[in-house]
Amino acid sequence: MNRSLALAVAAAILYLIANSFPILGINLQGNGNAVTLLQAVHELWKQDMPLVSSLTFVTAIFVPALELCLMLYLLVPLNRGHLLPGTSQVMRLLQVIKPWGMIEVFMLGILVSLVKLVQDFKIIPGVALWSFGGLTLLLAALTSSFNPRDIWSHLDLKQRREGL
Amino acid sequence: MGWPGRSAAGQGFCSCHVCGLVSRLEQDDCAARCPRCNTRLHFRRPDSLQRCWAFLIAAYILYIPANLMIMMETGTLISYRKDTILSGVIHLWHNGNPGIAVIVFVASILVPLFKLVVLTLLLVSVRRGSTWGIKHRILLYRIVELVGRWSMLDIFVVTLLAALVQIQSFATVRAGSGAIAFGAVVVLTMFAAMEFDPRLMWDPLRKEREL
Numbered sequence: 621m622n623r624s625l626a627l628a629v630a631a632a633i634l635y636l637i638a639n640s641f642p643i644l645g646i647n648l649q650g651n652g653n654a655v656t657l658l659q660a661v662h663e664l665w666k667q668d669m670p671l672v673s674s675l676t677f678v679t680a681i682f683v684p685a686l687e688l689c690l691m692l693y694l695l696v697p698l699n700r701g702h703l704l705p706g707t708s709q710v711m712r713l714l715q716v717i718k719p720w721g722m723i724e725v726f727m728l729g730i731l732v733s734l735v736k737l738v739q740d741f742k743i744i745p746g747v748a749l750w751s752f753g754g755l756t757l758l759l760a761a762l763t764s765s766f767n768p769r770d771i772w773s774h775l776d777l778k779q780r781r782e783g784l
Numbered sequence: 785m786g787w788p789g790r791s792a793a794g795q796g797f798c799s800c801h802v803c804g805l806v807s808r809l810e811q812d813d814c815a816a817r818c819p820r821c822n823t824r825l826h827f828r829r830p831d832s833l834q835r836c837w838a839f840l841i842a843a844y845i846l847y848i849p850a851n852l853m854i855m856m857e858t859g860t861l862i863s864y865r866k867d868t869i870l871s872g873v874i875h876l877w878h879n880g881n882p883g884i885a886v887i888v889f890v891a892s893i894l895v896p897l898f899k900l901v902v903l904t905l906l907l908v909s910v911r912r913g914s915t916w917g918i919k920h921r922i923l924l925y926r927i928v929e930l931v932g933r934w935s936m937l938d939i940f941v942v943t944l945l946a947a948l949v950q951i952q953s954f955a956t957v958r959a960g961s962g963a964i965a966f967g968a969v970v971v972l973t974m975f976a977a978m979e980f981d982p983r984l985m986w987d988p989l990r991k992e993r994e995l
Binding site for chain 1: 802803876884933934937939943944947950951955965968
């Protein structure tokens with residue numbers, strides 16, 4: 621669980637970096653453009669594509685953020701040996717949103733976009749490109765180290781103590 | 785096939801789908817809740833097949849515009865193209881990187897089609913109470929659950945390109961309405977896969993045994 625906490629904190633920091641800096645920049649004969657993920661979502665919204673834009677917002681921005689917050693809510697107090705109220709609801713919510721967090725698919729999306737752009741434009745890789753790569757790896761490691769059973773058995777203990 | 789003893793459900797035990805705790809449950813008790821996490825308990829997901837069919841049929845209908853309508857419009861000084869999913873893949877194969885074209889082909893064309901076909905097959909086989917090839921069908925279900933999310937690839941690519949390639953009069957990319965239908969297909973098939981309760985596949989085997 622210590623390892624999960626470390627990974628979750630690292631992932632949260634990387635998440636913030638990944639969302640505050642441009643992912644890619646392009647340049648064509650002196651004219652250029654660069655976007656962060658949030659700007660990309662906003663731009664698509666302005667182009668009358670609210671559904672597609674919301675879908676990207678939810679799967680690549682909102683759900684990963686919620687997932688990390690919920691995990692920190694569980695793991696930080698657990699590090700000191702206790703659990704906060706609402707643990708079982710948080711666990712349930714985590715299970716429901718899990719399939720909708722798609723950072724790793726988004727990472728592949730960045731790479732495919734890169735290949736499509738590289739012929740026509742000069743590409744300037746942004747800080748967020750590397751951050752998303754790192755974030756993908758950290759989230760995979762976090763998923764494999766986070767064991768829900770540990771949380772449930774802690775909750776069992778807590779309930780038993782309170783029951784006595 | 786080896787069949788170790790009676791099933792838990794046959795003996796009135798039900799596992800919670802959130803926390804995994806196994807509790808004893810009356811057969812028709814609809815209001816039972818898990819003692820540990822307070823989730824509603826049921827032996828099988830209620831209305832699993834109906835809901836799965838509903839999502840699946842909606843996905844089938846939207847699958848047509850998703851593939852026929854324009855996914856992305858690309859305009860440069862010298863050229864202008866409108867691409868559907870398939871023509872985009874073909875263009876990428878000829879003018880870009882064949883390896884990446886294969887990835888996009890798998891994620892955007894093969895995976896959605898595979899999901900639709902497999903879920904239909906699973907629904908029909910459960911409906912008919914078939915015990916045929918159960919291990920293969922379970923494997924198919926796991927694959928559907930695992931690969932479904934990767935279809936979102938094209939949506940992300942369109943988002944990034946449409947936002948990034950906005951260099952006045954030199955080059956612009958716009959998302960087409962095909963992207964809406966395609967996104968909906970991905971979301972609907974994910975919902976369909978979640979609604980399907982794979983335990984239903986094992987039930988005919990249990991009935992056969994208990995006869």
